Amino acid sequence: MSDPKIDRSRSKLVLDGVPPKRNILVRLMKLAAVLGLMGATAAVLAVVGAYYIFSDGLPAIPKVDEYWPPIVTEVYTDDAVLAGEFYNERRKVVPYERIPKRLVQAFIASEDSSFFDHFGVDVLGTARAVSKTVLTKLGLRGGGVQGGSTLTQQTAKAVLISAEGYKEATAKTPKRKIREAILAFRLEQALTKEEILYLYLNNVFLGHHSYGVQSAAENYYRKDVRDLTLGEMTLIAGLPQAPSRYSPFLRPEAAKKRRSYVLGRMLVEGMISKEEHDQANAEPVKVYPVEDVFHEFAPYFVEQVRKDVVDRYGNPVLLKEGLKVFTTMDSERQRAAQDSVLDGLMSVDKRQGWRGPVMQLATEPERNAFIAKAKKLMGKEELIENRLYVGVVTRIDDDGKGADVQVGPHQGRLPLLGMRWARKVNPESYYPASMITSVKKAVAVGDVVVLRHVVKKELTDDKEQWDRKLAEDIPEEGVKLFRLEQTPEAQSALVSIDPHRQYLTAMVGGYDFDDNEFNRAFQACRQPGSSFKPFVYSAALEQLEWTEATVIVDSPIVEHDPDNKVSWKPANYSEEFVGDVLLRTALVNSMNIPAVKTFGAVGVHNMADWAKKLGMTTPMNMDFSAALGSSCVYPFDLASVYATFNRYGRKKPTYFIRKVEDRFGRTLEDHTAFDDAWAPLQDRVAAGYARLFEPGEQVMSPETGYILTHLLRGVVLQGTGGPAQKLGKPAAGKTGTTNDSFDAWFAGYTKDLVTVAWVGYDLNPHPLGRYETGGRAALPIWLNYMKRALEGRPQPEFYPWQSMQLARLYIDKKTGKVSHPGAKGAELMFFKKGTEPKEAVPDKNQVGVDQFMMGAQ
Numbered sequence: 001m002s003d004p005k006i007d008r009s010r011s012k013l014v015l016d017g018v019p020p021k022r023n024i025l026v027r028l029m030k031l032a033a034v035l036g037l038m039g040a041t042a043a044v045l046a047v048v049g050a051y052y053i054f055s056d057g058l059p060a061i062p063k064v065d066e067y068w069p070p071i072v073t074e075v076y077t078d079d080a081v082l083a084g085e086f087y088n089e090r091r092k093v094v095p096y097e098r099i100p101k102r103l104v105q106a107f108i109a110s111e112d113s114s115f116f117d118h119f120g121v122d123v124l125g126t127a128r129a130v131s132k133t134v135l136t137k138l139g140l141r142g143g144g145v146q147g148g149s150t151l152t153q154q155t156a157k158a159v160l161i162s163a164e165g166y167k168e169a170t171a172k173t174p175k176r177k178i179r180e181a182i183l184a185f186r187l188e189q190a191l192t193k194e195e196i197l198y199l200y201l202n203n204v205f206l207g208h209h210s211y212g213v214q215s216a217a218e219n220y221y222r223k224d225v226r227d228l229t230l231g232e233m234t235l236i237a238g239l240p241q242a243p244s245r246y247s248p249f250l251r252p253e254a255a256k257k258r259r260s261y262v263l264g265r266m267l268v269e270g271m272i273s274k275e276e277h278d279q280a281n282a283e284p285v286k287v288y289p290v291e292d293v294f295h296e297f298a299p300y301f302v303e304q305v306r307k308d309v310v311d312r313y314g315n316p317v318l319l320k321e322g323l324k325v326f327t328t329m330d331s332e333r334q335r336a337a338q339d340s341v342l343d344g345l346m347s348v349d350k351r352q353g354w355r356g357p358v359m360q361l362a363t364e365p366e367r368n369a370f371i372a373k374a375k376k377l378m379g380k381e382e383l384i385e386n387r388l389y390v391g392v393v394t395r396i397d398d399d400g401k402g403a404d405v406q407v408g409p410h411q412g413r414l415p416l417l418g419m420r421w422a423r424k425v426n427p428e429s430y431y432p433a434s435m436i437t438s439v440k441k442a443v444a445v446g447d448v449v450v451l452r453h454v455v456k457k458e459l460t461d462d463k464e465q466w467d468r469k470l471a472e473d474i475p476e477e478g479v480k481l482f483r484l485e486q487t488p489e490a491q492s493a494l495v496s497i498d499p500h501r502q503y504l505t506a507m508v509g510g511y512d513f514d515d516n517e518f519n520r521a522f523q524a525c526r527q528p529g530s531s532f533k534p535f536v537y538s539a540a541l542e543q544l545e546w547t548e549a550t551v552i553v554d555s556p557i558v559e560h561d562p563d564n565k566v567s568w569k570p571a572n573y574s575e576e577f578v579g580d581v582l583l584r585t586a587l588v589n590s591m592n593i594p595a596v597k598t599f600g601a602v603g604v605h606n607m608a609d610w611a612k613k614l615g616m617t618t619p620m621n622m623d624f625s626a627a628l629g630s631s632c633v634y635p636f637d638l639a640s641v642y643a644t645f646n647r648y649g650r651k652k653p654t655y656f657i658r659k660v661e662d663r664f665g666r667t668l669e670d671h672t673a674f675d676d677a678w679a680p681l682q683d684r685v686a687a688g689y690a691r692l693f694e695p696g697e698q699v700m701s702p703e704t705g706y707i708l709t710h711l712l713r714g715v716v717l718q719g720t721g722g723p724a725q726k727l728g729k730p731a732a733g734k735t736g737t738t739n740d741s742f743d744a745w746f747a748g749y750t751k752d753l754v755t756v757a758w759v760g761y762d763l764n765p766h767p768l769g770r771y772e773t774g775g776r777a778a779l780p781i782w783l784n785y786m787k788r789a790l791e792g793r794p795q796p797e798f799y800p801w802q803s804m805q806l807a808r809l810y811i812d813k814k815t816g817k818v819s820h821p822g823a824k825g826a827e828l829m830f831f832k833k834g835t836e837p838k839e840a841v842p843d844k845n846q847v848g849v850d851q852f853m854m855g856a857q
Helices: 004-015 024-054 101-111 123-138 151-164 174-190 193-201 213-221 230-237 252-268 274-281 299-313 315-320 331-352 364-378 456-460 468-472 529-543 583-588 592-602 604-614 624-628 635-646 681-691 702-718 722-727 774-789 849-856
Strands: 073-076 082-086 324-327 388-396 402-407 410-415 447-454 480-485 491-498 503-508 551-554 559-561 566-568 579-582 657-661 667-670 732-737 743-749 754-760 806-812 826-832
Touching: 073 299, 082 299, 101 151, 101 193, 101 230, 101 252, 151 174, 151 193, 213 230, 230 252, 230 274, 252 274, 299 315, 299 324, 299 503, 299 657, 331 491, 331 503, 331 754, 331 774, 364 388, 364 402, 388 410, 388 480, 402 447, 402 480, 410 447, 447 456, 456 480, 491 635, 491 774, 503 774, 529 583, 529 592, 529 604, 529 624, 529 635, 529 702, 529 732, 529 743, 529 774, 551 583, 551 592, 579 583, 583 592, 583 702, 592 604, 592 624, 604 624, 635 702, 635 743, 635 754, 667 681, 702 722, 702 732, 702 806, 702 826, 722 774, 732 774, 743 774, 754 774
Parallel strands: 073 324, 410 480
Antiparallel strands: 073 082, 324 657, 388 402, 388 447, 402 410, 447 480, 491 503, 491 754, 551 579, 559 566, 657 667, 732 743, 743 754, 806 826
């Protein structure tokens, strides 16, 4: 027990402020503890202060069920073929359950192996990154700024980018790293690890427009993410750190090396076996170019859809909100339309003549260099039949019967039979009589030309260029054959409408969208020529009670324009006048003078109102030249009017978008026809019912509509539309050719399909050619398309007339009087009841008009 005096003495010393002597080490430890406590407190206070300072304004933690990032808008054909995509970020969100476990492991192994153990932030990595960034900014160390983010921090960065914009959220500053770390901590508190992975794997940028693993799987491998191999998964998982540096397209070796690193990390972490590692590591890096479905499938159609969606919903919605747009396009018909336009333009262009080679390589070194470069580009690629190539002429036969050509590594033969069309450009010459007799007249050694790889049968089956002796000169086999081609200078448009479903089923706006995006189907206002005449005659049938048998005098006429002080004297194409003709004869033979006189009878202002009522959106010229199609129209408008003719005068809108859904599958608009076999039943029922309340406008009586169709049927059977009979199905239509053949048209239809084809030059540098009429230039395009579009689809005759207020009579084509079956010059015609001719042609049997009419009812 201690002495009390001593205790008091010690207490006193303490109270007096004189501490007892202690070991120096103990005193140092005490001091360190005090300072440590103070430092820790200060650190905690600093962290808390920084937390509140830097967390100010941070975005809210996203709810997983409300994660709606920018995603792809997809455009589909009516038969569910993907036709186009629009996006700022090409992202497709997939549920976490659909993402393979091995792919998740690959990302964790390569990016954040402690992901399931940390609370969202790699403290040491973040501190190191902040300190090095500060030193770099102060100029105290070289190199770039430092990374060090966990998967949670990378997810937090994506949330910041969405809320603050890319520039602010990716700034290389300590403030940004701290805010990112705070948000990452909050994410860990609010979400499960799986939910964080769901956000990360659907958001991470993986190069080449790929956002998220599903988009990357499609872009690199054209697969669903569930179908990736281990080698493919690990290549994708290696991309986030530097998508450009490890791009499998641009740097396949670097991508392979990075893949090996990811596989190695998975092996070390025990995620895969050695056998799996070795097998995946041995896989070649084989990726596929991103499919550009927009340019490769139907660019003019899809671009028109894009414009319409932007006009009505806005560009941000198109690029971010992941709409599903179902068009009215039939993919098979669209392909047929594009092929028909291409083939038709090639044929028209060849009839214009040869504009010369792409370039001329005058010296042998130039030719050798060109061939060497072409060989390198083609490699071992085999020639594909009917595909276009660029080649160089290496030798020409002394007798001019053919030339040798080099296409990449392939030597081939260009026979005269494959280029007889290549005369010099001369729109005035008659094509069949102007074919060349020697290849020397068109090409020379060193010419770089466009060639099509063909087989002998294609050359010998070409009726226009056929020559028996030249065909015998072509080798049977063992030689690669080519025919000479050139890029068409003329342009074309095709519009095809299903008139009863009101669908635009196919549309082509020009030869090459990549060369010129101008959509001639919707944007080119061209003179329709004689294809406008049905407008004129329909007005006379409807407003003036004219009939098929109305007599019109085909005689010279001069129209004076007092305002412009000019006179206009129209003439027929044949430059002859035949006197009295029936309205039917005038339209079937596309006579000009009767059309002008009919136009005059209707009246200029009445005709302008009538054209607008039928569906023309462009103003009609207020003079008599409009009767012959001098007022420009858009091909789409002309097709819409002919669809009205097809429906016997009932005007209805034509849709090119069938249905639009938002990202949640909710319907924004729906124009589905009840009998659309490709559409889901619920769409057909709902939209079909809605169509009952949209009957359209009956702009002319059904009887007038039927009579007009009967007249246009006569154009095909007896008149300028004769080649359309090759369709083998009942068709009606009208050709159109403008002065000097600057525009050539054919507008025609069967019961179920209306199609308009136009051919011409954009800027009219010269006429198409003296002999290039609508029947020669445009009708073949229409015919080739319609054959494919209606293949296997029977087309009945047009609706029965018996249900209408119509009478059917045999009429004498010269006088317009009632005749009888079998009489010379008699033709069957239709009349609205009450407008029938009352006078009959005298007959030796003295049959009365009433008897004719009774037999025709």
